[in-house]
Amino acid sequence: MRDIAERAGVSESAVSFALNGRPGVSEVTRARVRRVAEQLGWRPSAAARQLSGEGAATVGFVLARPAHTLGVDSFFLQLVSGIQEVLAERHLGLLFQVVEDVEDECAVYRRWWAEHRVDGVLAVDPRTDDPRPGVLDELGLPAVVIGGAPDERHSGLSTVWADDAGAMAAVVGELHALGHRRIVHIAGIPGLAHTERRMRSLRAEAERHGLTEVRSVTTDYSDVEGAAVTRSVLSGPAAPTALIYDNDVMAVAGVAAAAELGFSVPDDVSVVAWEDSVLCRMVKPWLSALSRDSVEFGRTAARELTSLLDGSPARTVRVPLPELIVRQSTGRAREA
Amino acid sequence: MRDIAERAGVSESAVSFALNGRPGVSEVTRARVRRVAEQLGWRPSAAARQLSGEGAATVGFVLARPAHTLGVDSFFLQLVSGIQEVLAERHLGLLFQVVEDVEDECAVYRRWWAEHRVDGVLAVDPRTDDPRPGVLDELGLPAVVIGGAPDERHSGLSTVWADDAGAMAAVVGELHALGHRRIVHIAGIPGLAHTERRMRSLRAEAERHGLTEVRSVTTDYSDVEGAAVTRSVLSGPAAPTALIYDNDVMAVAGVAAAAELGFSVPDDVSVVAWEDSVLCRMVKPWLSALSRDSVEFGRTAARELTSLLDGSPARTVRVPLPELIVRQSTGRAREA
Incomplete structure (x- = not known):
């Protein structure tokens, strides 16, 4: 206080x-005074700002995943880094x-x-039957749903x-053009909005192309379930000639499981991974992936959240369509 | 206030x-009053608690990594989950x-x-020449250094x-027992305290076993540098018969690079990965790893941080020694 008063040439009071x-x-x-104070390193205390109604200057982010399922993940740290x-x-x-x-x-x-701890929140992994939008709406807490469905009913969010549906359509189109008729989509967790969008799109595209042997398995x-489902579908009658995995970890595990059963990629079965990462280039063959x-x-x-905090109305924003990077794991269907 | 007053049978004031x-x-x-208030969902505001001297009820965690280097990581999400x-x-x-x-x-x-935003912090990736302990000491901010050296001079932290040195000694001992005499340690970032501890321990163990062809490369x-260093050391004269990688991603990339050069794991070269993760079981052969x-x-x-916040003195705690899980990537040296 004294230093600021001296430099600014005013009294301490x-x-x-x-x-x-x-x-x-x-x-x-x-x-x-404020200019001098800031030059000297003064900042308004967060607590004082909150009580004066300037908000918590903090945004909340909750990840609802049991600790033991937090394995190898390339997505969340990058998402948080951008945030x-x-x-x-x-x-x-x-x-x-x-x-x-x-x-x-x-x-x-x-x-x-x-506790007035946050001014708003970012919510991830929206579900088809999700209690969170209702709670956020009720609390009046500004929120952005990451990965939410475009037909979200809660107008405050x-x-x-x-566009998972568009990306799935591109993958099915590519596989169809390569002669694949029996395709299995090894999907993520059922009930997640984007899982359901991908499964719906797969069904719609199969119907459009007249494919009857196309299905999703959640x-x-x-990696454990990715490998298990791969073994199960490749061991059955009329094994698929193409597999679409909902993440990179399952795709890598699936390629290993296919090799154990004597299936060669892409000669016997083509593979596409949903999430491109360094993993897709650490296995042989390199995996075709959505990036x-x-x-x-x-x-x-x-x-979007800072816009909401600034008083802009809620809105829906679509990020660019993931791009299908064709590498070595996709090829013409053997029987085509 | 009125609801609480009514239920508690007292005045609003x-x-x-x-x-x-x-x-x-x-x-x-x-x-x-407090019991009734809590039943009705009242919580002391974070801002009010701060101003009354009860602290921010918040702990800080900074990750100093450029966004583009946040690749596949199994460590940080799990660490944060435990925190x-x-x-x-x-x-x-x-x-x-x-x-x-x-x-x-x-x-x-x-x-x-x-801004009085945090009561204390958790600092990661300590370095041999690190400005952070000095700054934290100067600010008087309670802090726990994760992965710090046991001879830390800043008494407030x-x-x-x-025990990276002990773990390295176990790995070198295992490889020495398998007949390996030429070992390269493909290390992490130079200047990180745990990288330096591992490199020092490698040199000490090599000396103890009388091995002259043992070295670290940072x-x-x-994965890119892990593969490049692997190619470089295997292409030179007197190629090593064992490689120790400072993480799982480099080990997996290294095995692929070795295969490209015609080196079979573990027949031509043994491989140990420092950080065990699902990646180590997604490649063939499965990687021996420190878990x-x-x-x-x-x-x-x-x-430890909550103890500091409760007024306990700073102290140094050692977590259990990582365990070497021997899988398929380590075997007897060909010339042994």
Whole structure:
């Protein structure tokens, strides 16, 4: 206080009035004091800002995944990194929490709201039957749903989503053109909005192309289930000639499982991985994969949330369609 | 306020006195009011708690890694998940930030301190020449260094560390027993405390066993550099018969690079990966790897920080030695 007063050429009480937003000093003095104070490293305390109604300057992010399922993941750290980049420009903090399930996630939102800990939240992994949008709406907590469906009914929430249906259509189109007629989609967790969008799109595309031996099998996203489903579908009668995996980890595990059964990729069976990552280039053959910019996805979501915090209305934003990178794991169907 | 007053059978001003910790009500009344208030969903606002000196109820965690290097990682999400578990029990939030480098990290600490945003921090990836302990000491911010050296000079900081030297000695001992005399350690980023501990231990063990053809080569931890160094050392004269990789991603990329050069694992060259993960079981042959419980590592670090916040003195805690899981990638040296 004394240093600021000296440098600004005013009394200590004038400094106090100026920095605490109280009357008693002119706007010119207030601006000079604040400039000097900031040069000396002063920042308004987060607590003081909150009580003065300036908000928590913090955004919340909850990941509802049991700890033991947090395995190898290329998506979340990149998403969070993009989110961070935008929040940092605005001097907003990111309050992060890992919980077991969406019920716990709702409890966290209620607590954060009651304790005025966050100004808004970013919600991931939306489900077809999801209690979170209702809770966020009820609390009036500004929120962006990452990966949400475009027909979201909760008007207070923004949605940033990828066109999973369009991407699936592109993959099925590519495989169909290569002569594949029997295709299995080894999907992620049932009930997640994007899993359901991919499965619906697969059915629609199969129908459009007149393919009757096309289906989805859901999993928990793990390498273990990815390998197990691969073994199961390749061991049955009329084995598929193409497999679409909902992530990179399952695709890599699936290729190994196929090799054990004597299936060669892509001669006997073609493979496409949904999430491109370094994993897809660490196995032989290199995997064809759907690639997207997860860092930019995070940036987009954070920008939508800062817009909401600035008072803009909620809206729905679509990120660019993932691109199918054709590498060595896709080829013409043997019987084509 | 009115609801609480009605249910507790007191006046609204008594409720206000009771919840704001002001005198004017008996302790019995204060306890009753608080109980009723909590039943009705009331929580002390984070902002009010801060100003009353109860702290931010938040812990900070900064990851100084450029966004583009955040690739496939099995360690950090699990570490954070363990940290979370302990913080959640104490109703402490985790403020998370990704920055480019440790200089930016120091700036974040200074800002968090100035804005009273956190009660303490967890710092990762300590370096041999690290500005962060000095800054944290200067700010008086309670901190736990994860992976720090046991001889840390900053007495105000707690340290949770793994015995990398002991683990390296176990690996070298195992390889020596299998007849390996030419060993290359494909290390992580130079200057990180645990990289330097591993390299020092490798040199000491080589000397102890009388091995003259043992050395470390540092990398950026990426699959690209892991593969490049593998190609380089296997193409030179007197190629090593055993490779020790500082993470799983480099080991998997290294096995593929070795195969391209016609080296069979483990017949021509044995491979050990430092960080066990699902990746080590997704390639053929399955990789021998050092396994540790990253979730428990996170829990331990968070427990040390809550102890510091409770006023306990700083201390140094060692987590259990990583265990060498011998799978299919290690065998007898051909010339042994």
